[in-house]
Structure formats: structure tokens, C-alpha cells
Amino acid sequence: xxxxxxxxxxxxxxxxxxxxxxxxxxxxxxxxxxxxxxxxxxxxxxxxxxxxxxxxxxxxxxxxxxxxxxxxxxxxxxxxxxxxxxxxxxxxxxxxxxxxxxxxxxxxxxxxxxxxxxxxxxxxxxxxxxxxxxxxxxxxxxxxxxxxxxxxxxxxxxxxxxxxxxxxxxxxxxxxxxxxxxxxxxxxxxxxxxxxxxxxxxxxxxxxxxxxxxxxx
Numbered sequence: 001x002x003x004x005x006x007x008x009x010x011x012x013x014x015x016x017x018x019x020x021x022x023x024x025x026x027x028x029x030x031x032x033x034x035x036x037x038x039x040x041x042x043x044x045x046x047x048x049x050x051x052x053x054x055x056x057x058x059x060x061x062x063x064x065x066x067x068x069x070x071x072x073x074x075x076x077x078x079x080x081x082x083x084x085x086x087x088x089x090x091x092x093x094x095x096x097x098x099x100x101x102x103x104x105x106x107x108x109x110x111x112x113x114x115x116x117x118x119x120x121x122x123x124x125x126x127x128x129x130x131x132x133x134x135x136x137x138x139x140x141x142x143x144x145x146x147x148x149x150x151x152x153x154x155x156x157x158x159x160x161x162x163x164x165x166x167x168x169x170x171x172x173x174x175x176x177x178x179x180x181x182x183x184x185x186x187x188x189x190x191x192x193x194x195x196x197x198x199x200x201x202x203x204x205x206x207x208x209x210x211x212x213x214x215x216x217x
Contacts, residue, residue: 007059008069009206010100010213013145014092014130015111016122017042017077020147024111024184025050025072028202030195034074042081047095049073058196059203070199073099078129085129092133096216104213106206108134108142114162114183115151118170127173134214141214143180143205144173150185159183180205 011028013021022034022044033050050072058068073095078088096105110130112118131138146152152162163171174181182201185194 005064006054006067006069007061007203008071008103009106009202010071010073010103011202012073012075012092012096012100012105012108013111014075014108014126014133015077016126017080019077019111019113020184021077021111022074024109024145024147025074027184027195028052028070028072028198033072042077042083044074044076045080045082047073047075047091049095049099055199059200068199068203071099078125089129089132093216096133100216104215105134105141106211106213107202108138108214109145109182109202110142111145111147112170113148114146115148117167118173119167120169123169123173134216137214139177140209140212142177143182143202144177146181146183149183152183153185178208 013025015021020036022036025034026032026036029050029052031050031052034048035044052068052070052072055068055070057065059066075092075095076083076088078085080088083091108130110126130142134141149159152159157165163174182198184198
């Protein structure tokens with residue numbers, strides 16, 4: 001958090017290569033800070049921090065109106081086309097200390113594609129990476145961000161219907177993090193419309209966790 005009339009939230013994006021992390025980060029920031037495009041190889045090769053402009057009168061806390069600033073750290077995915085797991089871990093851990101070492105991390109967003117099934121092996125590797133980065137309390141500071149939600153709509157499903165037919169692997173993961181999830185539409189013309197709704201959901205997750213931060217060392 002920041003000044004009395006302003007709230008700053010620190011967010012981390014993690015997930016597989018080509019899951020839509022960078023595009024989701026741009027949506028959260030309302031900008032194009034992160035490179036995101038179609039590629040046969042991993043696009044993001046290093047960690048980078050994006051900071052939003054001040055959003056006036058965004059929320060209220062203890063009866064006071066607050067403006068909002070959003071800090072988002074984009075990270076290389078794993079498996080990566082040119083980096084090993086150890087290289088990804090080292091890069092993310094160093095960037096966490098550099099950017100959020102003093103203020104702490106409010107929420108890690110585990111980015112999953114809604115149009116692809118989550119398999120047990122993939123889930124194991126992804127969760128292992130998150131655990132190793134965030135430590136034993138990772139479940140308190142993690143939410144799932146589903147990208148490509150437009151594909152869910154195209155299939156004639158809403159969020160609840162989608163989860164009703166989800167794999168046990170995904171449902172167990174959601175249960176472990178207290179059902180914290182968000183759907184993001186990757187269609188460029190809807191990103192700005194969805195941005196405030198997505199950010200309000202994120203702030204609600206942070207509020208439910210008593211505005212605690214994860215201190216990264």
C-alpha cells in the first residue's frame with residue numbers, strides 16, 4: 001500500500017509459455033508495456049515490471065476514497081524454449097527481490113489458458129515452480145487468471161458452466177487457493193472494458209487476505 005489517498009498493488013504473473021501472461025499484464029495495466037505476439041518460440045525471455053497510471057477514485061477503504069496504481073511483473077514461462085527451469089527460477093526470484101523486496105507481493109496470478117485442459121503433469125510442474133518461488137504460504141497469495149475466455153463464450157459456456165466440466169486437477173487446484181479465479185477475454189477491443197472489473201476482483205482477493213503481503217527474500 002502507499003499514501004493515505006492511494007493504494008498500490010504488486011502483482012506477479014507466472015505460468016506456461018504461450019499462456020497469455022504478457023497480454024494479461026497489458027490488460028491489467030491498460031497499456032502495452034509487455035511484448036505479446038504470435039511466435040513459434042517463447043516471447044518473454046526476461047522479467048520486466050510495468051506500472052499503471054494513477055486511477056483516481058477507484059475504490060474505498062475504511063470509508064475513504066482511494067486512487068489505485070498497479071505494478072505488474074511479467075516473467076518468462078516454463079517450460080521455456082531457450083531457458084532451463086533453474087534459469088527461469090533464478091531470474092524470477094532476483095526480480096521479485098529487486099522490485100517487490102521492500103513493499104512485498106500482494107498476489108501471484110497463475111495464468112492458464114481456458115481453451116486448453118490442465119493435465120496432472122503440467123499442474124505438478126507449474127505448482128512446484130510457484131511453491132519454490134513463493135514458499136510454503138503460496139496458496140494464500142495465489143489466484144488463477146484464465147486467458148482466452150472468449151473461447152469459452154464461443155463454446156456457449158459461462159464461467160460456472162466451464163468449471164462444472166473442468167478436470168479434477170483444475171478443481172482441486174482452485175479448491176486449494178479458496179476459489180480465487182478471474183476470466184480474461186483476449187480480444188483487444190474488450191480489454192479496457194474488462195479492466196476495472198478484473199482489478200476490482202483482484203482487490204477483493206487482497207482484501208480477503210487482510211491486505212497482507214508476501215515478503216520475498
